[in-house]
Amino acid sequence: MKKAVTFGEIMLRLNPEGYLRFVQADKFEASYAGGEANVAVSLANFGDEAAFVTKVPAHEVGQCAVNALRHYGVDTRYMIRDGARLGLYYVEKGASQRGSKVIYDRAGSAIALAKREDFDWDAILDGADWFHWTGITPALGGELPEIVLDALKKCREKGITVSCDLNYRGKLWSREKACEVMGRLVPYVDVLIANEEDAKDVFGIEAAGTDIMSGKLNKEGYVDVAEQLTKRFGCKAVAITLRGSISASENNWAGMLYTGGKSYLSRNYLIKLVDRVGGGDSFGGGLIHAMMQGMEPQDVIEFAVAASCLKQTIEHDFNQVSEKDVLSLMGGNASGRVQR
Amino acid sequence: MKKAVTFGEIMLRLNPEGYLRFVQADKFEASYAGGEANVAVSLANFGDEAAFVTKVPAHEVGQCAVNALRHYGVDTRYMIRDGARLGLYYVEKGASQRGSKVIYDRAGSAIALAKREDFDWDAILDGADWFHWTGITPALGGELPEIVLDALKKCREKGITVSCDLNYRGKLWSREKACEVMGRLVPYVDVLIANEEDAKDVFGIEAAGTDIMSGKLNKEGYVDVAEQLTKRFGCKAVAITLRGSISASENNWAGMLYTGGKSYLSRNYLIKLVDRVGGGDSFGGGLIHAMMQGMEPQDVIEFAVAASCLKQTIEHDFNQVSEKDVLSLMGGNASGRVQR
Amino acid sequence: MKKAVTFGEIMLRLNPEGYLRFVQADKFEASYAGGEANVAVSLANFGDEAAFVTKVPAHEVGQCAVNALRHYGVDTRYMIRDGARLGLYYVEKGASQRGSKVIYDRAGSAIALAKREDFDWDAILDGADWFHWTGITPALGGELPEIVLDALKKCREKGITVSCDLNYRGKLWSREKACEVMGRLVPYVDVLIANEEDAKDVFGIEAAGTDIMSGKLNKEGYVDVAEQLTKRFGCKAVAITLRGSISASENNWAGMLYTGGKSYLSRNYLIKLVDRVGGGDSFGGGLIHAMMQGMEPQDVIEFAVAASCLKQTIEHDFNQVSEKDVLSLMGGNASGRVQR
């Protein structure tokens, strides 16, 4: 069994029930989520050993975040219990022409104020095969860019494979700042993950001829983006998610993996969305699992895309699917028949 | 800031949760709604001053109706508190081939039994730029046709623009009665709003070649209907909603504005319906706001249709959207991407 | 008014709310269902006299099953109250590419352990016009194959029409066992009902060129299947449901009736699914009602398919529709417009 460690923020997610708008809600569904925590849960559900590293307050709401991960078997022993508030975000689910809305309230969280000495990376990474982080973590500011760097250097020292999802968040930092910080961190990354916009937002690397609003994809253009990323940072693989937003209710979904100088395009899924938040993270989770299993490149991208297709039919951020569920969809069983 | 006054009935709306049928429900979602109240909320949400005039019982359920409007900033000072019951209606949401059902229980309500002396129109309309009513209000009977007439005459006296949604309800009055009463009231109307069937039901004015059941629209035929209405009643503008019912889950939605001898057709939206009840009212709300803002005719109809498209992706009757939400959709942003 | 008797198991059905997966649920919706009970409710809702025969424990949860049927007017006087547990099953609703899951927990139920002497078929079938059972009942084992045989012989004696839905369940018995037992019981059946797979699973009778996963139907091939079944067992009519699974959210749905040497194909419905469990049973219910009403063959199959189309837009197993609802859809009213 392979062991992966992920590092980042876990937040309380609050969303109105069903399709209610914020102003209609007198109740919020409460779950716990975050880019890297979502990946840890994906991996645990696939049967991998997965640990999540962060800092959360010692109070009961912090405990809820710990429990939410233990529920799925994630190793939470390095979730440090101290300090400030638990970050949170509000999600309102869109439908048809009305897009979903996300409001973040994460400033001043325990992890955002964490210190380098909080994390003993030598112990944390002991026995790990893989380390995963996203661009959100250094974007939280404070000492986090340095903390990530500490972890990355330790990974290099220990020969641990590193993946990173660029995940640019304009509300957290400027493109200039992101480019500067990520420019220092990405050289340590083996597997780089991005959506259609991240490479441009962070590094100004662009695929020609793409119109996100149109619902159509320029899949070929992304090969060029992946090639540029590979060249600039020396990554072994670049994976890009390809989302075609038809409406808030229906999306096309595919992915592309570029590795060894070749590109591998997945099949496309037309998804009737249940909850698309966390879709990108579940792609990362699928990708890491497939790579840790040593699958062939085409299977890797098919597994990642099938896994994240399924996530988008599931409520809340976590991807509640087994490896078997994903393999079945990869194998062509997309008709949604009842399993008795 | 422009000020609009709307007049009519507000009811308790009871609907089973989700797609449950009436006979499956042991719980009803409770909201408060009515054609003209819905318009008032639309306007308040767009940032206009909006007052709603009616009569509701002095008891707690009447108070709930007042609160529901205050919630969105509607001026409720002329909601008279006295008299009989609060009308109500039951809604069962359809899906796919199963249509929605509405059961009204509004006879004997406080507003249906209201008296002319209950309303001091001079005070109520003080400072108003716009007055809106629908064909449902006189259809409630009693003194309401005369009360509406009182208001309309006062509007003419004060130079207030008047809009009316024909909104024919066969359960409330016969076509003959409607034709007679509305024939006396519509001459005071500047802006007339109707759906595909109202003009025929109330005044026998018909668009050739339309089959509502077919899901297809004969948009051109409606220009002819609008022209006839304009001629007969001297309206300055006629606006018609164009609904193509594919199923209880999917509708086409567009609108046409006829003014100054020209017709303006909006773009069409294919809507995955969340709740279509109140769709027509939100069209009226969008139209009035756009006109009060002095938009160009094409923008007026685009705003009205985009506003009411969004409403149909929202639960319950009220249109919970801001002017910015509507302008964004009008501007072509219909892909439903997440706004972070 | 015609009277039908159905015989089989009624279970507690537990499903998470909405699209939640089992592992996300801390609440289950509780309803009561079973192939033959579902048919009884369909018939009662159509206005027929319907009795359901089974055995359930004397405790409160058994009482809930009785009440669930009385709620719709089903005659429950022959639901024997004694013995072991109430069987149950768990349902998780799928969406898009994620299929629904059903987990049965029915071993050792009161009905599975019932004895021949529990049922006085002479009294039970008194005054009945129709008797319905499914292949699930003998599959439960114990004395049930003999109990069904007792009932069938009594039907023949009394001249009661018998229908059977093959309903093969691989978790309950092997194909060999099913073929042997059903081979002894089906000769007593007048009207045989099956889905696309049952005839093959139970009797090895197959329609060439069908791929259930493809979402397309080979309607013609099923005529051949029906013909073979008719010949082998001497049935008067064979009805087959034709499901095209596009995804867990959308299905094509049609049916075929073979009787008097001719085949009658229904129109096809593209259904946006609310809950497809119980769809086949509601087809049986519609078919029996239409036949008891003496409809023409084409109307029989149209009624059965329209009824079961509507069922799939309704939550839980029971078909909550009136004869009027079905006739309206049969008559072409599939646009889902609001009925006020």
Add this chain to the structure above:
Amino acid sequence: MKKAVTFGEIMLRLNPEGYLRFVQADKFEASYAGGEANVAVSLANFGDEAAFVTKVPAHEVGQCAVNALRHYGVDTRYMIRDGARLGLYYVEKGASQRGSKVIYDRAGSAIALAKREDFDWDAILDGADWFHWTGITPALGGELPEIVLDALKKCREKGITVSCDLNYRGKLWSREKACEVMGRLVPYVDVLIANEEDAKDVFGIEAAGTDIMSGKLNKEGYVDVAEQLTKRFGCKAVAITLRGSISASENNWAGMLYTGGKSYLSRNYLIKLVDRVGGGDSFGGGLIHAMMQGMEPQDVIEFAVAASCLKQTIEHDFNQVSEKDVLSLMGGNASGRVQR
């Protein structure tokens, strides 16, 4: 098995969840209830044959009322389906010093507008042993006083025992009107049921020294009231409920039966209230069952009080208890231990 027929109104009951006030509710629990319908359900749950007679609209909400009674096995064949609206009432549950509130909205209901010719009492009462009505029914006005009289005369003709719960409702009629109408009807009554205030409100018959607000009871005074009622109307038995309201959360509860010139006082229960609405009706239900079973007077009043004590620990109006549950409490098992 004894058969009882009850006659009156059944309404939709709407209450906010838990202890929410009306103005806080965006959801109402929906159940169906009414003084005489509640008695019918009590009896059916005790194992008696019970029929309920009324008139409800033909629409789906009327159907819900029918189903709610069928659920418990009440014979609904004489629930006439036609006419106006279903009456309804709103309930807000109090706590501690805050009393519960009930708002009625029952004017113009189908039953209130019913006609004498709607009811074929000869058929309805066929085979009945007992007929029960309450003072609410004639209070609804229209032809109801005459309809009740028709039924009462038929009972006398057929030798059916008649019980009546005085149940004075000041919102429905004045004391003068009540006294006049009830004065004509009560002479047909064998068993008269009342609470502490009814006899005074309707007939001006009063027990000295009682202060309802004090939470203390003057049990002896009620014997005198019963005696007077017996003398004036020739009843065979008079039963009075004795409620001591400590707060909206705790009540004392007892009862007194006066028959054959003697009085029988029950034990007292200190109840932690779950829902006290329907408490009086469940007392009537218990009383009728005990009398139909031929219990001794002391047992009759103990059964009635124990039954209605249990009701007040149960949500909504219906008394969901078996005869066994009541006998167990009567037998002294009030410690509320878990039954496994």
Add this chain to the structure above:
Amino acid sequence: MKKAVTFGEIMLRLNPEGYLRFVQADKFEASYAGGEANVAVSLANFGDEAAFVTKVPAHEVGQCAVNALRHYGVDTRYMIRDGARLGLYYVEKGASQRGSKVIYDRAGSAIALAKREDFDWDAILDGADWFHWTGITPALGGELPEIVLDALKKCREKGITVSCDLNYRGKLWSREKACEVMGRLVPYVDVLIANEEDAKDVFGIEAAGTDIMSGKLNKEGYVDVAEQLTKRFGCKAVAITLRGSISASENNWAGMLYTGGKSYLSRNYLIKLVDRVGGGDSFGGGLIHAMMQGMEPQDVIEFAVAASCLKQTIEHDFNQVSEKDVLSLMGGNASGRVQR
């Protein structure tokens, strides 16, 4: 009609349903509350004009806070829309021996970061009769002590009565800091409100012989505390709430008013608690209303205590009672009988 202005923070309140602990919740009830906002709602529900002044973010969750107050008719025109996050707090309801828990997450909120120039007190206080604030507001830090001082000086200038609830929060500031800041602000206060502990926590003023844990009260000792407060700060009146915590389910509740050199003790209520959070604020609301109405001192304290007794039988922070409800309880109607 009197007009009162209150100033402070409004937060999102999140609590698990019923008696669930935080770690059991996958849903939070969402309401909006804060010490001074709660007072504004109390007053609006009593029929007074009430305005609430604060600063909340421009996003949808900030809008929810505005709507929550508009719902009850509070004037929200001076709720400034800009800046940082909306503060929030988590509440877990206790029962019996298990106490309730409150976790605050309010650092960095829009109001905590507000600037003196955000508030035009001359305009805000125009036409006001009363100004209310609590010790929580300056405790939030930043410029708030100065902003409160600005408001207080303007009140003195305009002759507006000022009330203050000491409301010491040890998590927000030290006793030393509180003493220093409040020592500068309280001299502007006419009516000072406190609970049993505040005077000691803030100013070191203590009532001898009180043990909060014991459930018993030393009412006399509080007169001495009130006298000391009056002397030190020159208040016209001091009101103290007297809570006797028997358990998390039952409290004794009373109050004492000291004014004109005399003390007025209220009657005591034994409350079965529904939700005690906001109890103190509703005492303040009752007190202010009674004083604005010009009631006699004994009536003032009885009104305040009765109002806040009722609040503790109601869910969430806001006191959902009318003046009539309070007067009825004051008048001795505490038996909780059903009002029909």
Add this chain to the structure above:
Amino acid sequence: MKKAVTFGEIMLRLNPEGYLRFVQADKFEASYAGGEANVAVSLANFGDEAAFVTKVPAHEVGQCAVNALRHYGVDTRYMIRDGARLGLYYVEKGASQRGSKVIYDRAGSAIALAKREDFDWDAILDGADWFHWTGITPALGGELPEIVLDALKKCREKGITVSCDLNYRGKLWSREKACEVMGRLVPYVDVLIANEEDAKDVFGIEAAGTDIMSGKLNKEGYVDVAEQLTKRFGCKAVAITLRGSISASENNWAGMLYTGGKSYLSRNYLIKLVDRVGGGDSFGGGLIHAMMQGMEPQDVIEFAVAASCLKQTIEHDFNQVSEKDVLSLMGGNASGRVQR
């Protein structure tokens, strides 16, 4: 950190919401519980290492049971995944005079059909300090008595302390059978736990003068019972829970520990019950934790009783309290004041 291992069954627990009776429920709250699993969760929440051993099906509902324990940090690695159904039980919460009801449906569960070779006790008990089981486990029949014996012998071999809760269940086995089997197993037990009835039910050992229904306790009589148990089986300690059932809403609760020839009686708590199911198990959990911490006998019994008092104010079986929560109550803080 001490490590405890518990062994037994974990079931799905289904209960209607709030105080609804089974026949009123259309929803069940779903949690997972069992006597020994409850103890494991108690210990994990106190900060101990706790492992739970059982066998559950490989399907998703079995997975839910695993997750429910992982949620609280219980080590689930020895929950074997295979075999038959997950047992379940239905709980209906009583109130006042109406007792709670429990209906078990556990026959044929995976654990009931488990085999001796399923459990490698040498590995399972590696590093354990404590082993806990209850009388329910051997009562499930099959090979379970032998499996328990295997474990007990291994404990003796490894010097692991053993505790057992007698927990007699009359529905599972007769007193004779219980006496015979438990007579063979209890000699391996160091710490014996029982309620007021178990010793008599299983071994015929009785405390004179106790009437469970009376709500009063004969605490002294239990010392004699404990002495007899100690003598017969050579236990080091016997702990007995003392419940006084006043009603389904209020219970007295205390406990007695007999060890070293002395008895230690705890203080008594009058509990307003939220959910008493699992109360006995939480007593066991508290006792084991206190003993593993090496507390003095009086503190051991106070800790166990305070812990289980708190449990009964919490929904569902698991005791969601920390060591700190219990110590606070033990320290006398029972007033239920809000902790901010």
